[in-house]
Amino acid sequence: MEKHHKISIGKVVFAMFCWIYAGISLYPVIWLLFYSFKNNSEIFVTNPFGVPTTFHFENYVKAWSQYNVPMYFTNSLIVSIATVFLTIVCGLLFSYATSRMQWKGRNVASVYMSLGMFIPVQAILIPVAKTVNGLGLDTTRWGLILVYTAINLSFATLVYYGALKDLPVELEEAACIDGANIFTVFAKIIVPLVRPATATLIIYIFLNAWNEFILANVLVVKDELKTLPLGILFLQGTFTTDWGAMGATMVIASLPTVLIYCIFSNKVENAMTIGGAVKG
Amino acid sequence: MKKFYSNKLAIIIFTLPALLIFTVMVFYPITQVFVKSFYDWNGLGSGTFIGFGNYVKLFQDTVFQISNKNAFIFSAFITIFQITLATFFALVVSNKRTKGRKLLRIAYFIPVVLSVTVVCQLWLAVFNADTGLLNALFKAVGINYQQNWLSDRYKAIFVIAFVNAWQWMGYQFALMMAGIKSIPDDYYEAARIDGCTTFQAHRRVTIPLLKETYKICLIISVTGGVKAFTEMFIMTKGGPGNSTYTLTYLMYKAAFREFRYGYGMASASILVLECLAITLLLNWLFRNKERQGYKNGKTS
Numbered sequence: 001m002e003k004h005h006k007i008s009i010g011k012v013v014f015a016m017f018c019w020i021y022a023g024i025s026l027y028p029v030i031w032l033l034f035y036s037f038k039n040n041s042e043i044f045v046t047n048p049f050g051v052p053t054t055f056h057f058e059n060y061v062k063a064w065s066q067y068n069v070p071m072y073f074t075n076s077l078i079v080s081i082a083t084v085f086l087t088i089v090c091g092l093l094f095s096y097a098t099s100r101m102q103w104k105g106r107n108v109a110s111v112y113m114s115l116g117m118f119i120p121v122q123a124i125l126i127p128v129a130k131t132v133n134g135l136g137l138d139t140t141r142w143g144l145i146l147v148y149t150a151i152n153l154s155f156a157t158l159v160y161y162g163a164l165k166d167l168p169v170e171l172e173e174a175a176c177i178d179g180a181n182i183f184t185v186f187a188k189i190i191v192p193l194v195r196p197a198t199a200t201l202i203i204y205i206f207l208n209a210w211n212e213f214i215l216a217n218v219l220v221v222k223d224e225l226k227t228l229p230l231g232i233l234f235l236q237g238t239f240t241t242d243w244g245a246m247g248a249t250m251v252i253a254s255l256p257t258v259l260i261y262c263i264f265s266n267k268v269e270n271a272m273t274i275g276g277a278v279k280g
Numbered sequence: 281m282k283k284f285y286s287n288k289l290a291i292i293i294f295t296l297p298a299l300l301i302f303t304v305m306v307f308y309p310i311t312q313v314f315v316k317s318f319y320d321w322n323g324l325g326s327g328t329f330i331g332f333g334n335y336v337k338l339f340q341d342t343v344f345q346i347s348n349k350n351a352f353i354f355s356a357f358i359t360i361f362q363i364t365l366a367t368f369f370a371l372v373v374s375n376k377r378t379k380g381r382k383l384l385r386i387a388y389f390i391p392v393v394l395s396v397t398v399v400c401q402l403w404l405a406v407f408n409a410d411t412g413l414l415n416a417l418f419k420a421v422g423i424n425y426q427q428n429w430l431s432d433r434y435k436a437i438f439v440i441a442f443v444n445a446w447q448w449m450g451y452q453f454a455l456m457m458a459g460i461k462s463i464p465d466d467y468y469e470a471a472r473i474d475g476c477t478t479f480q481a482h483r484r485v486t487i488p489l490l491k492e493t494y495k496i497c498l499i500i501s502v503t504g505g506v507k508a509f510t511e512m513f514i515m516t517k518g519g520p521g522n523s524t525y526t527l528t529y530l531m532y533k534a535a536f537r538e539f540r541y542g543y544g545m546a547s548a549s550i551l552v553l554e555c556l557a558i559t560l561l562l563n564w565l566f567r568n569k570e571r572q573g574y575k576n577g578k579t580s
Contacts, residue, residue, distance in 0.1 A: 014368075014372055015372070015378065015379070017368075018368075018369055018372050018373070018378075018384055019380075019384070021365065021369070021388075022383070022384050022387035022388065023387075024446070025387050025388050025390070025391060025446070025449070025450065026387040026390060028402055028403070028406060028446075029390055029391070029394070029402075031402075031406075031413065032398075032402055044411050048413060048416050049413070049416075049417070049420075086301075089297075090297045090298040090301060091298060093293070093294040093295070093297065093298065094294060094295050094297075094298035094299070096294060097290070097291050097294035097295045098295070100285060101285045101286065101287070101290070101291055101294070102282065102285045102286045103286060103288075103291050109295060109299070112299075112302075112307075113298065113299075113302060115307070116302060116306050118555075118556065118559070119306060119310050119552070120503070120507050120551065120552065120555055122507050122509055122528040122531070122548070122551060123310065123313060123548045123549070123551050123552045123555075124306060124309040124310050124313060124548070125528075125531070125532065125535075125548070126313070126531065126535045126536075126541060126544050126545060126548060127308070127309035127310070127312035127313055127316070127545070128305060128306075128309045129536075130309075130312070130323070130541075131304065131305065131308065131309055135304075146301055146304075146305055147305050149301055149305075150301045150302050150304070150305030150306045151305075151306060153298055153301065153302050153306075154302070154306075157298065176284045181284075181287075182284060182285075182287050182290045183290065207393060210395070211393075211394070211395040211396060213395065213396050213397055213510050214509055214510060214528075217513070218532075218536060228395065228397075229395045229396070229397040229398075230397075232395070232397045232398060232401060233397055233401075233514065236401055243405075246401075250398045250401060250402070253395060253397075253398055254393075254394050254395065254398050257393040257394065257395070258390065258393055258394070260393070261386075261389065261390065261393045262386070265385070265386060265389070268389075268393065269385075269389060269454045269457070269458075270458070272392065272451065272454065273451070273454045273455045273458050
């Protein structure tokens with residue numbers, strides 16, 4: 001009996017610690033949400049910690065209408081979606097060729113492609129900026145999209161390679177006997193079959209592209225092409241005094257990824273951790 | 281079928297786009313890092329070859345030494361913080377009898393999906409010496425511990441490391457949850473029948489079986505210290521003085537602010553080598569132990 005009692009006290013202490021840290025983990029985010037609805041005097045003096053007394057929705061109106069937030073938002077959306085699309089198309093095509101098709105050098109090609117897993121983006125910052133500039137892509141969205149695609153390709157090809165290796169060849173054989181060519185087989189059979197891998201990759205690549213900062217910071221030279229992480233930094237430097245509206249821009253920037261996470265939490269955790277595991 | 285799978289045109293169409301993008305945007309740049317690190321280059325023209333000149337300068341640079349010291353502090357801090365907490369939380373949350381598991385998981389993981397810019401701005405607001413939440417909190421509770429969190433040259437690096445550790449703890453937590461989920465329930469059943477307490481079962485069964493997960497977690501957090509950049513860039517600009525410089529920040533400053541591209545490339549190549557060395561070392565350490573463990577298991 002005594003032993004049982006001891007364990008339950010331990011459990012209570014453990015559980016309490018878990019909830020306290022959950023507070024440390026979540027409260028700053030909730031605090032941001034709160035202050036995005038407050039005015040300066042409430043943020044600094046009257047009510048720094050709690051729920052806003054009056055909800056200043058005008059902070060959001062101001063952020064959206066005066067601070068170029070729609071422009072940054074659109075840029076982030078275009079860049080992220082284009083990156084997802086391009087990476088998935090190129091990655092799946094490449095993996096199909098290296099896992100199924102027969103040609104000399106296919107092993108070399110897939111090893112070459114997976115080299116990217118060992119290269120930290122920080123390391124290629126300078127030459128990538130030079131290359132993008134040299135190709136004249138630094139004044140278009142393509143600079144960012146192509147670089148994001150390149151850094152995600154290694155991971156995408158590894159995931160697709162694994163998925164394709166697990167698929168039986170019989171379906172393709174049957175289609176081949178029926179006279180379908182390789183392009184039809186790819187579009188009609190392979191693309192639908194690898195859908196789970198595609199879903200994982202969409203989430204992983206979208207979240208990474210949406211939040212990416214280091215490359216965007218050196219690759220985007222025009223104000224009109226800035227993505228949200230850059231936009232927030234720029235606004236913070238320009239409108240330091242308007243805390244409520246700045247809070248609102250940060251909430252708007254975080255909303256898509258937080259919503260995606262809340263809706264597909266298990267899928268997001270899986271997608272993100274597969275990324276880490278492969279990188280290790 | 282063989283003919284079907286060796287359609288030359290298809291192979292070219294399938295592989296070319298990926299190979300082209302990867303080669304131009306990742307492979308060519310990484311070769312440039314190593315080649316240009318031997319040049320005195322201001323970003324224009326092709327520069328002049330100076331052998332190991334940049335490396336010699338780099339190793340004499342006090343900022344380089346500070347950067348490495350900071351990488352060590354940063355790595356050590358986030359590794360200890362994240363792995364201890366993530367292990368503990370994963371063990372508690374994976375227990376099906378824990379109440380509110382779903383909510384705890386979400387609370388731990390939410391910071392991971394935020395943009396690092398948002399996270400840095402958020403913590404800047406918390407750590408602000410005059411208007412910050414943390415100092416206000418100390419004042420409200422009546423503890424006299426208010427201070428200039430980010431302008432103290434000894435504390436700043438820890439504050440920054442904390443921000444990173446806070447954001448990515450949930451990531452390590454999710455990795456461990458995935459690792460724990462892959463352990464079959466039978467093992468615990470067996471441990472329970474043998475009379476193990478929960479604590480013993482975790483120490484003898486869960487943690488040894490998570491070896492692969494720990495390896496991944498360690499690689500991510502230790503190299504994370506070497507690669508740290510954004511927190512410094514946004515929160516301290518490497519300051520006060522040079523006290524929060526990292527290798528990436530040194531590289532960034534050299535190339536994009538001082539136009540010493542060759543010097544920047546030299547620090548970039550050191551960055552790659554350090555990350556590679558850490559990855560190889562950890563792989564080797566874990567592989568070695570695996571074999572030893574196996575041997576011990578056999579003899580005992």
